[in-house]
Amino acid sequence: MQLLNTLLIGITAGSIYSLMAIAFVLVWRSTRVVNFAQAGMALLSTYFGYEAVSRFGSFWIALPVAMIGGALFAALVELVLMRLLVKHASSGPIAGVAPIIATLGLLGVIKSAITIIWGGQDQRIVAPISNNGFTVNGSTLVFSPLKLFILVVVVILLIILSILFQKTNLGLALRASAHAPEIARLSGIKVDAVRTLGWALAGAAGAVAGLFQTVNGNGNLSPDSSEFSLLLVSGFIAAVIGGLDSLLGAVLGGLFLGIAISFVLMYVSSGLFFIAPFVILLLVLFIRPQGIIGVKVGRRA
C-alpha cells in the first residue's frame, strides 16, 4: 500500500512538473531561449487566480483566469521584450546571452511587482476539493480527491495539447516553425505570430502548474515562495530529461522526476527534498546526455 501511495504522490507531483516542463519546451522551441522567468510568470498567473478567487469566491473561475492571464502576459513578454533581443542574438556573444539574462531580470521585476501589488506576506488559495487522503481498507493514503482532480485536469490538458499539435494546421505551423523557421516562412507561415502563440501556450501551461503547485502544497502564496523555486527547478530538469525539444519528452521527464523524487523522499530520506532533483538530473545527463527522447543534433546535416 505504501508503494502505491508513493507512486500516486509521485505521479501527481510529476504531472505538475510536466506542465512546467511543457512551458519550458514551448518557449525553447519557439525562440531557443531558456526562460528563467517561467516560474515567475507562473507565480504571477497564480496571483491572477488568487485575485479571481477573492473577487468571485470561486476556484473554478480562478483556473481559466490564471490561464488566460498567464497566456496574455507571456505573449506580451515575447512581443515587447524578447522579439528584438532574440532577433539580434546571432550578432555576437553578448547579444547571444542577452535573451537569457533578460529572463532573469524579468523574474526579479515580476517578484517586485507582485510585492508592490499584493504585498510580501502570504496569501492563501483554498482548494475546492478535499486534500485529505482516501481511506482504503482502514488505512489513510496521502493520495486525495484533490490530487486525483489535479491528475485528471492535467491529463485532459495534455490530450487537448496533443490534438492541437498533431491534428490541426495550427499545430503543424507550430512544429514547422520550431524545427525549421525558414522553411515555415517559405510555406507561408507567419513565424513571428507563431512564436508569440508558443509563448502564450507556455504561459497558460505554467499558470495551471503554478495554481496546482500552490493548492497541492500548503495553499500559501508569496513572492518568495519556495514551492515556486522547486517548480522552476523541477520543471526545467524535467524538460532537460525529456530532451528540451520534445513535448512528449517533457511529459515523460516530469512524471519520471516526480516519481523518482517521491521514492527518494519515502525510502531514502525526506531531507533530500531540494537536492534530489539535481542528483537525478546529473544521473540522467551522465547516462543519456541527449535526454530520454532527445535526438543527437549532429545527425541533422
Next chain:
Amino acid sequence: MSLNVSNLTVHHGAICAVNQVSIAVPTGTLAAIIGSNGAGKTTLLRALSGLNKPTSGVVNWMGERITGEKPEKLVRMGISHVSEGKSVIPELTVKENLELGAIWRKDGKEMKESLEQVVSIFPRLGERISQRSDTLSGGERQMLAIGRAIMSKPKLLLLDEPSLGLAPLVVEQIFQTIRDLTTQMRLTVLLVEQNAMGALKIADLGIVLNLGKVVAVNHAQALIEDPAVRAAYLGY
C-alpha cells in the same frame, strides 16, 4: 515578361553578393542560373523569395512590384522557393511536409487535390506518405521538397541546387521531372545549379553569374555551344 529584375543589388554585411543584376524571364520559361561558388546564385534566389532583403533595385512579378516583400506574402502570390540542401523538415512525416506547402490555402478540398497531384507525380512519396521524412533517401527528399513547393500552387518556382549530393541517375530523373513540370503546369522556373551542363540541357534560357554580376544571357543551347562558357563552366 512574368519576372522582371532590374539592377538588383544584395549585400551580406559589407560584401556585395549580387551586384546590379537585371534579368527578364517570360512565363513558362525554365531558366538555368549557373556560375561558380560565390557567384551570388543562392543570394539572388533568396532575394527573389524574400528571405534576403535587397539593398537596391526593383523586382517585378506579374506586373506588380514585389521588392523587399516577405516570403509569407510572396508564396501567396505564387512564388515558391525550394532552398538549398534538401529543404524538408526531418521531424515531420512526408504527408505533413506536403501539407505544409498548402497550409496557407485553408481550403481542405484543394489541399487534398494537390496532395493527389503530387503523389501522382512522385509515386515514391505516396508509398512513404506516413513515414518520417528523415527515413527517405536523398533523391526522395528532393522530390519531397519540390512536392511541397507544388502544394502551394506556384507560378514561379525557385529551385536551389536540386542535384546537390545525389547519384547521377537520380539527378537525371530530378532534372527530367523539373522539365516536365515546367511544361505541364506552365511554370516559370529559376534553376540554380552547380551541375551547369545538366541544367542547361533541360533549360530554355541560360544565365551566367560571376562575382555577383550577370556575364552572359542566352538560349541555353547557345550557351552550351559557346566556347568561353564551355571552358569556364562546362569543363571541356
